[in-house]
Amino acid sequence: MIFDFPVDFIGEGMAKIVVPNLSAFKRGPWDYAPSKAPVFYNPLMKPCRDIAVLVLQSYGEYSHRDLRVSEPLTGCGVRGIRFAKEVKGVNSVYLNDVSERAYRMAKYNVQLNDLEGKVFVSNEDANLFLSRHAALSQRFDFIDIDPFGSPAPYIDSAIRALRDGGMLALTATDLASLCGIYPKAALRKYGGLSLKTEYAREIAVRLLAGCLASIAAKHNIGVKILFSHVTKHCVRLYALIEYGARKADRSLDNMGFLIHCPKCFYREAVRDILPLNVSLRCPECSSPLKAAGPLWLREIVNKDFCAVIEKNMEIIKHVNNEIAKLISVIREEAEAPITYYVIDKICEKIKAPTPPIKEVINNIRDMGFKAFRTHFHNRGIKTDAPPSIVTEAIKRAVKCGIYNRKLTL
Numbered sequence: 001m002i003f004d005f006p007v008d009f010i011g012e013g014m015a016k017i018v019v020p021n022l023s024a025f026k027r028g029p030w031d032y033a034p035s036k037a038p039v040f041y042n043p044l045m046k047p048c049r050d051i052a053v054l055v056l057q058s059y060g061e062y063s064h065r066d067l068r069v070s071e072p073l074t075g076c077g078v079r080g081i082r083f084a085k086e087v088k089g090v091n092s093v094y095l096n097d098v099s100e101r102a103y104r105m106a107k108y109n110v111q112l113n114d115l116e117g118k119v120f121v122s123n124e125d126a127n128l129f130l131s132r133h134a135a136l137s138q139r140f141d142f143i144d145i146d147p148f149g150s151p152a153p154y155i156d157s158a159i160r161a162l163r164d165g166g167m168l169a170l171t172a173t174d175l176a177s178l179c180g181i182y183p184k185a186a187l188r189k190y191g192g193l194s195l196k197t198e199y200a201r202e203i204a205v206r207l208l209a210g211c212l213a214s215i216a217a218k219h220n221i222g223v224k225i226l227f228s229h230v231t232k233h234c235v236r237l238y239a240l241i242e243y244g245a246r247k248a249d250r251s252l253d254n255m256g257f258l259i260h261c262p263k264c265f266y267r268e269a270v271r272d273i274l275p276l277n278v279s280l281r282c283p284e285c286s287s288p289l290k291a292a293g294p295l296w297l298r299e300i301v302n303k304d305f306c307a308v309i310e311k312n313m314e315i316i317k318h319v320n321n322e323i324a325k326l327i328s329v330i331r332e333e334a335e336a337p338i339t340y341y342v343i344d345k346i347c348e349k350i351k352a353p354t355p356p357i358k359e360v361i362n363n364i365r366d367m368g369f370k371a372f373r374t375h376f377h378n379r380g381i382k383t384d385a386p387p388s389i390v391t392e393a394i395k396r397a398v399k400c401g402i403y404n405r406k407l408t409l
């Protein structure tokens with residue numbers, strides 16, 4: 001065996017792969033072994049890779065093209081190998097990693113899966129690799145950037161290496177920056193500010209999408225977000241890349257700010273460019289407002305594309321129920337209003353017990369507003385109702401719960 005560290009043979013999806021024996025690199029139950037091992041493999045990210053397989057399959061059908069695919073930060077190669085084995089219409093996959101050990105492991109795994117001639121592996125810096133593929137004839141249809149932390153340093157070269165109509169998939173695991181805990185890091189990496197609010201996970205997607213749109217615009221390229229999700233500690237974004245200065249202008253029209261009142265939960269999306277230090281007052285309670293942005297304010301999931309993903313779930317059998325449920329919630333919320341309320345936060349403020357979310361949603365709908373669950377938070381509600389209505393819906397649900405409990409006593 002060519003590896004100078006303990007390894008395991010495992011299966012993931014339709015791929016059989018060699019990965020580091022993670023338990024050999026764990027110093028105790030508290031330790032996070034994937035980051036300690038000489039080559040990166042994280043079994044917990046399998047659902048995320050399952051979704052990537054589904055999205056790539058769906059993108060192939062949506063775009064009617066045979067696919068030239070790339071994964072410039074591949075680790076042990078599992079993701080790209082799964083693309084080659086599981087997605088119909090994939091012609092070639094180009095894997096790359098700057099680590100020599102990862103390169104050797106990915107190459108070994110390509111052979112193990114009989115994919116020589118279809119999957120190619122290289123060993124250089126991702127930006128160098130992508131720049132080598134910036135010439136027209138070398139570009140890709142799909143690039144998956146799955147780094148440690150932020151994908152921001154790779155976005156520019158990935159855009160240059162994509163064909164017109166190509167798709168860029170981005171992973172960001174630096175949720176602390178994207179969710180408002182480290183504002184300076186967010187400004188540095190994404191050119192904008194997030195906010196520590198109950199809907200910070202949605203802001204994270206919109207900040208990343210906004211960063212992508214403004215980098216693409218410099219190349220006269222527009223973007224359209226077809227799918228996104230935030231699962232565990234990872235933001236995923238799938239964006240269509242469309243050449244043309246007008247497309248770039250149109251995509252910049254989707255940028256703006258979210259203003260938020262931490263006191264009464266009022267929030268509003270504004271398209272104008274706001275100076276971030278402006279002192280704005282809440283129209284509901286006159287408290288000082290906070291602002292996040294610039295953000296992508298338009299759709300972050302396309303309902304039609306989601307329907308294609310759902311159809312493909314029936315074909316790719318090893319995708320489990322948890323993913324099916326996630327995709328179904330995401331499809332439902334595709335056309336829902338921007339941001340969401342977390343009912344626990346409101347209950348904490350009004351000092352009420354937390355009622356069942358289903359009841360609150362029904363009450364909001366009964367009062368004539370839209371209301372949806374959201375995959376961002378299991379106690380979250382997306383609605384066009386103002387905070388006063390959401391609060392009223394919660395109070396009614398609490399009252400009804402107390403009444404029903406009395407009846408059963």
Ligand SMILES: C[S@@+](CC[C@H](N)C(=O)[O-])C[C@H]1O[C@@H](n2cnc3c(N)ncnc32)[C@H](O)[C@@H]1O
Binds near residue numbers: 079096099
């Ligand atoms: C999160 S891991 C990739 C995991 C993989 N995509 C998967 O699905 O299992 C990030 C990888 O990026 C590689 N890497 C870090 N900096 C790089 C760079 N500048 N160029 C290329 N690869 C890099 C690391 O060696 C590591 O294998």
Ligand SMILES: [Zn+2]
Binds near residue numbers: 262265266282286287
């Ligand atoms: Zn307010």
